[in-house]
Amino acid sequence: MIVLVAVLVAVLALAAWIVRVAGWRFALQRLGGSLLIVVLVTFATTVLLRQVGVDQSQKDTLVELGLPPSSQPCVASLGTGADVATVEKCVEDRGLDKNVFAQYAGWVSDLLHGDLGYAFYKNKEPLTTTLQQRLPRTAWLFLYSQITALVLAVPLGIWAAYQAGRKPRRVPRWIFPLVLLAMLGVAFSVGWGFAAVMFGAILLPIVVYNTYRGGPPGDTTVNTTAFVLLSIPVFVLGESLRYLFAIKRDWYQLTGYKPWSAGVTAHIGSIWLPALVLGLAATPVYLRLLRADMMQNLQQDYVAVAKAKGMSNTHILIRHVLRPSTVTLLTVAGLNIAQLVNGAIVVEFIYDFDGMGSYLIEAVARREFFAVQTIVALVAILFVAANTIVDLLYTVVDPRVRATVSS
């Protein structure tokens, strides 16, 4: 109930804001469009559901029990051992005996009444319970990973963009003992093997390259490291860090998620490593996007004007250039919201983290198509909502967009 009220308040606040910023016409257009997308996507899942196929043994069961082909999805969920009455009840319950529009109408009506169906049809566990249990976990994981990614990417991206515009120079010599010291630190705390791989494969080539190229070393180092990180698949990153921090060292306990109510330390302790992995995976993308936009905006005349006014570099970077440079970053962050439901699959699997990702795998593996349909609808709604918000954030970032939407 409280959740429902909170959602309602949030939606109303958002609507009021849209109207204030962009006017009624844009708001109605935008919300109407969003609604249409959600309806189309969910209707498509209903149509797809009716096309669910079954394997030969299940087909045999259908014939054996004398059931029509439309009950295939029910047989798929319930398995070959189900009796006729159960299957028929399921067919009626899910509206598979009616035409596709009536079935869709029934599904929407159920949804609006808060009935999301079963998470697992066989044991009749309601999906709402599963969502209540698993969605917060993935939501926290997503939130922490995005915070990690932004905390790493924004300052480094700004710094790299600033360095890129400076005169080419060689790496100062004091860097080398620092690198050696860092390497020894990593070696003693994590292991010589990891230190050797990390410094051998990533840092040494960069340092050597910079030394002989004489480019802006700050930018090249950050950019190359981001590129290396970008090309490491998330499962490799996840497995290596799990090995290093959870198996070789006991810095992370693989004991499963602990909620906030279990205490801050326990909560953070149970989630920091998967969040770090997801964050590190998103960091290079954000960093490179921000760096590219910053570099472009640093060429603008108003930057020269601000310099002529004697403003400091920090002031120019943060107060002048950062805001107009976040447009691409915002777009991609908005698209990343899909991770809230499905993106963390690999990481959740590696860390035995019972969130939405692992549930989705299980539901698909067990042919719980009714639940999958509802999850897909949820993804669609979240995705559309997040990207509508991003579209509106453009108007905050750049007032010129406001002028074009409201006219």
Place this chain on the structure above:
Amino acid sequence: MSDDRSNMLEIDDLRVEFSTAAGSLSAVDGVSLQLAEKESIAIVGESGSGKSVLARTLIGLLAGNGTRTGSIRIGGKDIDALTKKERKHFFGVQAAMVFQDPMTSLNPVKRIGAQLTESMKYHLDLPSNIANDRAIALLRQVHIPSPERRLRQYPHELSGGMRQRVVIAMALACEPRLLIADEPTTALDVTVQKTILDVIDELRAERNMSLILITHDLGVAEGRADRIGVMYAGRLMELASAKDLFSGMRHPYTQALLRSIPNPDRPSHTRLHPIPGRPPDLLNPPTGCAFAARCRHARPECVDNKPPLIEGSAGHFFACHFPVGTPEGEAALAENMRAGVTGAGLSLDEAAEEFV
């Protein structure tokens, strides 16, 4: 020129080179200049003459691949000898600059008010409300109607002329003693140009500022500046008081520039006088006078020796072996006319002018 009066600006043998992929490019090639307090000087030259680089160098805006030699003293202070603390509040306070294109000079995502007040807050440490009041006063001084409302607006809500007024107000926010205006009217409508120049004149008189007006338009320079410097290929070719320059120009380049201005008083279909040829390649500058290849006075000597900038008469400097209006100059021109070709190989046949 007397040096006892305190000079607002002293430039001594300023050279700026850019390292490019094609080699080293010399954009400013040994410019020396003094500007007294309250004095105004116009630097005139065509595109690529180095006038904008000169302006940007003066305000400390040299691009990453540029190197500078020679000294610049602003308000008696050598800008290379500034301490870190002095430097922090130097540019923008002692000297300020107005840029060419008002459409891109303002940050599109920041309100006018924020852009106007930021330097006052940063350099003068003014609290917001006082900075705001000063911003309103500044907008009034540049004749922007309803200034209170403008502070809340974004640049895209203002016209080009209005934006340039804002840019001027912004430059004046910390009350600089030297204003550098880099082609402040080039991107504007002709009808707006005059009002902007009038605003600059008015504020200069009010505030006793020194002014460097960079322009490619001799017409803009006329009547707006005490002295005029003509720049070509990174060098000052002629420097004189405005009156002397227009009445008794010495450099053939200055003369060619003036001749090339279309005069609406002349009957229609009168032949225009373009300057033949192109400015020299700065990656590979000529050994002699940079203008020799396009000059009607050029003799073989001009191709071999670079003429130094000398003071011909009091306060009138020019860099030419055969100046206009002198016996040597007239003789050189007459000799060239007789031969039909200059000492640098330029044909003086009038009909050929159309094809260059």
